Amino acid sequence: MEIKDIISSGLLELYVLGMASEQEADEVTSLAKKYPEVAAEIAAIESGLQTYAMMHVVEPRSSTKEKIFSAINTTSQTNGAGKVVSISSFWKYAAAASIILLVGSAILNVIYYDKYKIADKNYAAAVIEKNNVRDQLASLEESNKEMKNDMGVIQSKYSEPVTLRGQADAPEAAAKIFWMKNTTGEVYIDPSNLPEPPSGMQYQFWGFVDGKPVDGGLIVFTKKGDKYRIQKMKTFGKAEAFAVTLETEGGHPQPEGKLFVMGKM
Amino acid sequence: MAEDIKYSEEELVLSLQRRDQKAFSYLYDNYAGALNGIICRMVEESQLAEDILQEAFLKIWNNFSQYDSSKGRLFTWMINLTRNLTIDTLRSKGYKKQQKISRDENSVSNYHDKNAGADKFDTLGLRKQVANLKPEQKSIIDLAYFNGYTQEEISKEMGIPLGTVKTRMRSAIMELRKMLEYN
Numbered sequence: 095m096e097i098k099d100i101i102s103s104g105l106l107e108l109y110v111l112g113m114a115s116e117q118e119a120d121e122v123t124s125l126a127k128k129y130p131e132v133a134a135e136i137a138a139i140e141s142g143l144q145t146y147a148m149m150h151v152v153e154p155r156s157s158t159k160e161k162i163f164s165a166i167n168t169t170s171q172t173n174g175a176g177k178v179v180s181i182s183s184f185w186k187y188a189a190a191a192s193i194i195l196l197v198g199s200a201i202l203n204v205i206y207y208d209k210y211k212i213a214d215k216n217y218a219a220a221v222i223e224k225n226n227v228r229d230q231l232a233s234l235e236e237s238n239k240e241m242k243n244d245m246g247v248i249q250s251k252y253s254e255p256v257t258l259r260g261q262a263d264a265p266e267a268a269a270k271i272f273w274m275k276n277t278t279g280e281v282y283i284d285p286s287n288l289p290e291p292p293s294g295m296q297y298q299f300w301g302f303v304d305g306k307p308v309d310g311g312l313i314v315f316t317k318k319g320d321k322y323r324i325q326k327m328k329t330f331g332k333a334e335a336f337a338v339t340l341e342t343e344g345g346h347p348q349p350e351g352k353l354f355v356m357g358k359m
Numbered sequence: 360m361a362e363d364i365k366y367s368e369e370e371l372v373l374s375l376q377r378r379d380q381k382a383f384s385y386l387y388d389n390y391a392g393a394l395n396g397i398i399c400r401m402v403e404e405s406q407l408a409e410d411i412l413q414e415a416f417l418k419i420w421n422n423f424s425q426y427d428s429s430k431g432r433l434f435t436w437m438i439n440l441t442r443n444l445t446i447d448t449l450r451s452k453g454y455k456k457q458q459k460i461s462r463d464e465n466s467v468s469n470y471h472d473k474n475a476g477a478d479k480f481d482t483l484g485l486r487k488q489v490a491n492l493k494p495e496q497k498s499i500i501d502l503a504y505f506n507g508y509t510q511e512e513i514s515k516e517m518g519i520p521l522g523t524v525k526t527r528m529r530s531a532i533m534e535l536r537k538m539l540e541y542n
Contacts, residue, residue, distance in 0.1 A: 104529030110431065111503045111528070112439035113510060123430050140432045142536040143504060144393075147438060149486060150505070151392035152399045154412055159387055162416045163380070 100125060101135050110139045244324040252277045258336060258355035264289065267354045271336055272324070279329040281336070285313050286323075288354060291340060297354065298345040301333035312345045313338065334359055368433055375423050383420055390434065391416070394441045400505040401445050411448055415441040442507045488538035496531035503528065 100106070108114040109122040126133040247253055253272040260267040268287040274280040283299060291297055299310035311327045337356040339349045366374065366385055374382030395412050402408040419437055426436050489497075495517065502508040502516060514521040 102529065104525035104527075107528045107532050108510070108525060110435055112442065112507075113503055119430075127429065136431065138536060139532060140435045142532060142539055143500075144432070144434045144438075145539050146489070146500070146504070146535060147393045147396065147434075149489065150396040150400070152396040153392045154395045155409060158409055158412060159384075159391070162387065162413050162420075163384070165413070165417055166380070166383070166420050 097125075097129050097131055100132065106132070106136050107139055110136060110143060240323065247272050247282045247324055250274065253282070256336060256357045256359065258338060258357040261353045261356055263352040264354045269338055269355045271327075271357070273330070273333075273336075279331045281310065281327040281330055282324050283313060283327055283338075284324045285315060285338075288313075288315070288338065291315055294343050295340050295351070296343050296345060297338050298341045298349070298351075299327045300337045300339065300349055301328075301330045302335040302337070303330070303333050305334070307337070307349050308333075309345070309347060310336070369428075372426070372428055372433055375420075375426075378420075378423075386419070387416060390437060393434075394437060397438060397441055397505050398445050400501075401449065401507070407448070407452075411441075411445050414448075415444050418444065438504075442505075446507045489535065491538060492531070492534060495527075496534055499524075499527055499531045500535060 105114065105118060106122060109119055114122065122132070122136070126136055248255075250272070252274050254275045256271045256273060258269040258271065267289055270284045270287075272282040272284075281299075281301070285297065288297060297313040297315065299313055300307040301310045302308070308330070309328065310330065313327075314323075314325055335356060335358040337349075338354045339351045340354055341349070341351040364381070364385065366382060371382055371386065375386065391412065394415055395408070398408045398411050398415070402411060415437075418440060422440075426433065430436075492500075498517060499513060502513050508516065510521060510524045513519075513524050519527060
């Protein structure tokens with residue numbers, strides 16, 4: 095585009111009026127730097143419009159100027175280094191009021207913080223209490239569930255109860271087993287009438303199959319301090335008799351310790 | 360305020376860059392009326408208009424470093440700043456731009472009747488010249504210059520195609536310039 099065309103296009107007018115797009119404005123700026131004719135035309139448009147604006151003067155109120163100057167002086171003092179600023183009495187009262195509010199709010203903070211701490215403590219205690227109750231409930235639920243399992247074993251119509259009687263070495267001992275003989279072959283034992291095993295020793299359960307003892311598993315004597323617990327042993331499809339011996343901890347593949355109780359089918 | 364010193368535009372700009380309050384005072388004395396004229400074209404409430412004028416001058420003072428003399432005259436920068444500030448203020452208060460325009464169709468003479476003492480120019484002679492502007496030429500200048508209308512808004516307001524706004528603006532301002540030169 096030639097300079098003449100740019101000048102006559104009206105773009106320079108829009109530029110002066112602030113109506114040109116950012117891109118157009120940048121273009122005009124660089125053209126004005128390059129071509130004195132463009133710069134001169136812009137200056138002429140500006141001067142024409144400025145004169146036009148001067149014909150539309152509306153004098154502001156005389157107080158406006160003072161307000162502007164007091165505003166710029168307040169600002170520059172805020173920026174400057176530690177000048178003494180005279181404050182109007184309104185601001186003095188405002189400052190005093192804000193200090194009172196601040197102190198009041200600080201006192202309230204202390205009071206409410208104390209209250210908060212007490213409430214927080216109570217809350218922590220309540221949480222602990224709640225957790226205790228929850229734990230108790232959980233353990234009750236668990237023992238209830240175990241009890242139900244036990245009852246299930248005892249009540250099952252398929253379980254065949256077998257009493258294991260005390261033998262020569264422990265005439266007072268006794269135990270009961272429940273054998274799901276004709277269904278799953280599961281064996282449960284109630285060891286509650288066995289005497290407490292000495293430390294380092296454990297009861298081992300045996301089934302006699304074809305005249306030979308077969309390991310039926312170790313009896314857990316106490317469980318969470320509760321020794322009266324019916325527990326599942328190894329499964330036997332067939333057996334002529336069941337027995338319990340006292341073995342060193344961990345048990346053995348063949349019975350080595352004293353025979354405590356025994357019951358024949 | 361007495362005008363002891365006369366500043367050239369260059370001196371004025373340099374002094375304002377040095378944050379010379381005397382120069383700022385001179386600036387105010389010479390241009391506040393013109394800027395206020397623009398504000399009053401768009402704002403009806405006199406208190407709001409005064410607030411905007413104050414804010415405009417604070418902006419001119421605080422943001423003076425943003426003025427780039429290579430991009431145009433100081434007055435052009437100030438008037439564009441003032442116009443944009445006024446439009447933004449009105450918009451933030453939910454006003455529309457066209458608020459006052461219809462009432463001010465013949466405002467050159469109206470405003471001067473109200474401001475008899477305002478003349479720093481010999482505006483009487485100028486006014487006679489400008490009165491010869493065709494109404495549509497005056498309108499297109501006023502809408503853009505005093506009311507900050509965009510090209511689209513002018514096209515709509517005046518019922519002319521968007522593409523011709525630029526050329527119409529050019530010829531209207533050319534006409535205005537011719538009249539002012541003859542004076």
